[in-house]
Amino acid sequence: MQVSEENQQTLTQALDKLGLRSTRQREVVYSVVGTAKDHPTADEIFARSRQQMPTISLATVYNCLETLLECELIRQVNFERESTRYEPNLKPHAHFYCDKSGQVVDVHLPEDLYSRLTELLPASTSVSSVELNFRGKLPNSPENHQN
Amino acid sequence: MQVSEENQQTLTQALDKLGLRSTRQREVVYSVVGTAKDHPTADEIFARSRQQMPTISLATVYNCLETLLECELIRQVNFERESTRYEPNLKPHAHFYCDKSGQVVDVHLPEDLYSRLTELLPASTSVSSVELNFRGKLPNSPENHQN
């Protein structure tokens, strides 16, 4: 996997905005998370990053993920106390965790439903994030599928 | 705080169903969580339990909480990677975490909205849990209020 010209630029611009440098490590981590559709954990991102850069360390992966979060290029997803997962999809949406296969999938959340959710709170409440997570079993999901 | 006659019986019955014993420790932990309205963490439950039973250990509190979860007398609430919180409210509802005061409050979730949420998933999906968490600032919330 290689960083596309386009993503490369997105990264550089976002880092620039915060006065941060584009480094090879950040490029690698961003290329991994930016193209991942399976909500990988830090460990999984570490493993995939090492394929592109065998010398990268787990601590650096965590550092880079932190930086990418600050740049708002990626997001975290948490399911109970399991390892934090990372994804490039920034639009408000829900998640489904399949107990059978262990996979996490995005669930589309229509805008009107999203706003109905925030209306559950007193009007004067400022909401900074909404997290909607489902858990259960997907039909026909393989046992322990990996993307 | 003392275990009410009524809750005592609820506990004994629920434990009985799983062939488990009612112990003083379980009674204490259940009396703490069962009457708490502030979604305490294991540490907070430990502190409150020690007021009734100074010799109780944190490990036992965790053991008891695990048992109470199995009996379906209490539930867990997780906010990102923060300490797990426990609550006696078993009805489907949402949670709001106030960044200013640190308090967690229940948010009523109307039944029709709850079912609209589960309809986001393919009909054949079996859903075992729905978690809806808000984060933000409550109006007029004190700094670091404790219930």
Place this chain on the structure above:
DNA sequence: ATGACTGCAAATACTTTGCACATGT
């Protein structure tokens, strides 16, 4: 007596941090 429960201390899992070295401008 037997099986279940407690509570200590150690282990675990995930994540963060301090710091010496490396790197880019």
Place this chain on the structure above:
DNA sequence: ACATGTGCAAAGTATTTGCAGTCAT
């Protein structure tokens, strides 16, 4: 040269576990 970033190893936090001793029936 200077500020920033990397990566190792160590620390930290929340939770779980092994096990010897204790308790209830």
